[in-house]
Amino acid sequence: MPELPEVETTRLGLKPLLKKTIQEMVVRDHRLRWPIDVNIKNIIKNKVIHDVKRRAKYLVFVLDEGFLLIHLGMSGRLSIVSKKENIKKHDHVDFIFQDSELLLRFNDPRRFGSIHYEEKEIEQHFLIKHLGLEPLEKEFNSDYLFKKSRKKTQCIKNTIMDSRVVVGVGNIYASESLFLAAIKPTRRSGSMTKYECERLVAAIKKIIGDAIKMGGSSINDYASADGSLGYFQQEHKVYGKAGFPCSQCGQLIVKKVLGQRSSFFCKQCQK
Numbered sequence: 001m002p003e004l005p006e007v008e009t010t011r012l013g014l015k016p017l018l019k020k021t022i023q024e025m026v027v028r029d030h031r032l033r034w035p036i037d038v039n040i041k042n043i044i045k046n047k048v049i050h051d052v053k054r055r056a057k058y059l060v061f062v063l064d065e066g067f068l069l070i071h072l073g074m075s076g077r078l079s080i081v082s083k084k085e086n087i088k089k090h091d092h093v094d095f096i097f098q099d100s101e102l103l104l105r106f107n108d109p110r111r112f113g114s115i116h117y118e119e120k121e122i123e124q125h126f127l128i129k130h131l132g133l134e135p136l137e138k139e140f141n142s143d144y145l146f147k148k149s150r151k152k153t154q155c156i157k158n159t160i161m162d163s164r165v166v167v168g169v170g171n172i173y174a175s176e177s178l179f180l181a182a183i184k185p186t187r188r189s190g191s192m193t194k195y196e197c198e199r200l201v202a203a204i205k206k207i208i209g210d211a212i213k214m215g216g217s218s219i220n221d222y223a224s225a226d227g228s229l230g231y232f233q234q235e236h237k238v239y240g241k242a243g244f245p246c247s248q249c250g251q252l253i254v255k256k257v258l259g260q261r262s263s264f265f266c267k268q269c270q271k
């Protein structure tokens with residue numbers, strides 16, 4: 001599944017589309033997670049792409065008026081390809097541009113992705129408005145996490161994976177951040193000290209920041225928008241390492257299921 005760093009890599013790969021005018025949107029299959037609204041085609045026709053931003057895992061195409069929102073879901077992929085490129089299975093949508101030999105193609109075997117149009121404020125869109133902070137923005141800090149974790153009885157791993165608190169901290173990043181911060185994933189959120197929140201916030205920023213620099217670290221192979229493989233798997237310290245010795249202390253890494261997700265940690269190093 002594309003995680004926030006892969007979506008950011010995709011976003012950077014979409015730069016060649018800036019200032020291009022959308023000539024046509026071809027929908028071969030509208031049955032995504034939400035069926036694609038048939039009106040979008042007409043609305044975005046002849047609109048110029050001024051910018052491509054990202055909010056959580058949504059790519060936000062800034063048009064003359066309004067925004068096009070694309071989510072890659074579980075298996076979605078955007079690629080910039082030649083108009084002559086053959087249509088493959090699961091190539092559900094194409095965006096064709098004026099005076100261009102290139103088109104933007106959306107492929108999604110599992111069809112959990114989505115394409116929406118928002119006319120007014122992107123932050124008011126129903127998919128965006130309940131989202132928490134971006135991990136790399138300065139508002140995501142120890143004061144914020146400390147406040148958000150008070151009175152919470154759920155474990156800290158589930159709190160940092162809650163997109164209403166902070167977006168983009170997927171299972172791998174949560175496990176790795178907690179190891180870096182030396183905090184057990186099973187810790188009750190409300191028991192976190194201010195200093196621990198500080199360490200954890202710094203760890204999340206470091207792990208996600210590094211993953212963005214490396215182009216993401218999904219377990220599945222993954223291609224960025226220009227078709228180049230963006231599959232630079234980060235060196236995981238704990239994730240997927242159950243039964244292997246901890247890189248810090250040598251004790252074996254353990255695995256525990258929390259909130260239906262596998263969590264990996266070192267009982268010795270993480271408190």
Ligand SMILES: [Zn+2]
Nearest residue numbers: 246249266269
């Ligand atoms: Zn250890």
